[in-house]
Amino acid sequence: MRGMDVNSTSPQIVLGTMDFGTRVAPDEAFAILDSFVGGGGVWLDTANCYSFWADPSGVGGASERVIGAWLRARPGARDAVRIATKVRQNPLVPHSWPQSAEGLSAPAVRVGVEESLGRLGVDHVDLLWAHAEDRAVPLEETVGAFGELVTKGAALRVGAANHAAWRVERARSLAREQGVEGWTALQLRLSLVQPRPLTPLAEGGHRLLADEDLDFAQSEGLDVWSYSSLMWGSYVRADKPLPQTYDHPGTTRVLSVLDDVAGELAATRNQVVLAWLMHRGIDPIVGVSRVEQVEEALAARHVRLGDEHLARFAEAR
Numbered sequence: 001m002r003g004m005d006v007n008s009t010s011p012q013i014v015l016g017t018m019d020f021g022t023r024v025a026p027d028e029a030f031a032i033l034d035s036f037v038g039g040g041g042v043w044l045d046t047a048n049c050y051s052f053w054a055d056p057s058g059v060g061g062a063s064e065r066v067i068g069a070w071l072r073a074r075p076g077a078r079d080a081v082r083i084a085t086k087v088r089q090n091p092l093v094p095h096s097w098p099q100s101a102e103g104l105s106a107p108a109v110r111v112g113v114e115e116s117l118g119r120l121g122v123d124h125v126d127l128l129w130a131h132a133e134d135r136a137v138p139l140e141e142t143v144g145a146f147g148e149l150v151t152k153g154a155a156l157r158v159g160a161a162n163h164a165a166w167r168v169e170r171a172r173s174l175a176r177e178q179g180v181e182g183w184t185a186l187q188l189r190l191s192l193v194q195p196r197p198l199t200p201l202a203e204g205g206h207r208l209l210a211d212e213d214l215d216f217a218q219s220e221g222l223d224v225w226s227y228s229s230l231m232w233g234s235y236v237r238a239d240k241p242l243p244q245t246y247d248h249p250g251t252t253r254v255l256s257v258l259d260d261v262a263g264e265l266a267a268t269r270n271q272v273v274l275a276w277l278m279h280r281g282i283d284p285i286v287g288v289s290r291v292e293q294v295e296e297a298l299a300a301r302h303v304r305l306g307d308e309h310l311a312r313f314a315e316a317r
Contacts, residue, residue: 011278013297014043014084014225016287021062022054024289029066030073035291037080039298045225045285047086047131048116049102058094064119071121078122085120086161087112088131089205098204104134106145113154128155129187132162132205140178143171147180159185159223162207165216172220186217190226190282192273193254194317195245202243203228209282218281226277229284235269253316261312267303274300279310 015036020029033044046067049060064085071077087109093100102108113128128149130142146158160168160183168183175182188209195201201208209226217224233240235258242251262272274297277284286297 011281011283012043013041013274013301014045014283014285015041015294016227016285017044017046017063017067018050018287019054019063019289020046020050020066022051026066026069028289030070031291032288032294033067033070033077034074035294036298037077039295041294041298042080043082043084043126043283045084045227047089047129048112048119049086049088049090049131052091052097058091058096060090061115061119064116068119068121082126083120083122084127084129084159085116085125086129086131087116088134103137104130104142104145105137106141106148109142109145109149113149117154124153125155127157127159127185129159129161129185130163130183133164133167139167139171140174143174143182144178144180147175147178147182150181157181157184159183159187159225161187161227162205164207165210165213168222169216169220183222185223185225186213187225187227187285188213189228190277191229191231192258192276192313193231193242193246193251195243196248199245201245214280214282223283224281225283225285227285229277229286230270230273232287235273250317254313257312257316261305261309265303265305267300268296270296271300271303272305275303275305276310276313279305 044067046063047060048064050063052058052060055062067083088102088104090102090112091097091100092102102112117123128146130146134142149155150158158181160171168186172182189206190209214224231242234242258269258272262269265272274284288294288297
């Protein structure tokens with residue numbers, strides 16, 4: 001596995017495992033993982049805080065434990081997957097968030113990763129994310145801690161989730177000064193529909209991917225992952241309407257184009273959304289709760305959007 005190139009060559013579907021061990025029972029999670037790998041999927045995205053808000057224990061770790069159990073039950077599976085996890089946000093005191101949320105001090109990062117590796121049952125992760133900013137800690141300290149983990153082999157690469165672009169660039173500059181590995185990936189929220197400008201997101205800690213983030217990533221050769229890619233099922237489920245902040249004329253127009261394009265390409269709404277993200281060079285994270293959702297998502301790799309489709313979506317916005 002250590003010889004594997006962990007830099008992605010083309011956009012791909014990432015399996016989001018946030019609900020494993022809480023809302024998704026281990027047996028179902030195993031079936032989802034088997035289906036994902038069987039269909040050619042590679043990347044698993046988790047976090048040490050998943051999912052403290054849905055776990056009676058009040059702390060995270062369930063998702064990583066399920067992945068670890070699956071790896072133990074599937075000899076050779078570690079060579080077939082790449083694992084990304086995150087530090088920052090896990091409650092250090094059960095049911096006390098954000099008051100006791102783990103930060104990004106050097107000791108917190110080291111302990112967080114050590115505990116993640118233990119739950120996963122692996123000696124390294126392929127990508128370690130800083131889950132959110134921690135401006136109470138000097139950026140130099142966080143950068144040094146992440147770089148140290150790469151030097152030690154506990155993480156093969158490091159990235160930043162929910163960070164401002166200028167903070168990522170500053171961190172990369174500090175990493176160069178320290179002679180350590182810097183952040184080479186961004187993870188932000190993005191989907192085809194967009195909220196009204198200047199309206200705050202209801203979900204605490206979420207940061208939307210802006211055009212400048214993508215411009216920055218492309219100019220620096222950074223990978224970009226998107227979360228909430230399918231808006232929690234809102235594209236296809238009447239019982240899961242889009243949040244109020246998405247209620248504006250642009251959404252109505254985009255959804256109309258989405259239906260037209262899906263019909264023209266004989267694809268589902270979800271598949272077109274995923275294809276749109278991948279066409280932009282973004283790796284979409286897809287959280288699923290059933291095997292058929294994995295199959296649908298992986299099939300999006302074969303949906304071919306053209307420039308004309310992209311132009312129609314852009315105009316609708």
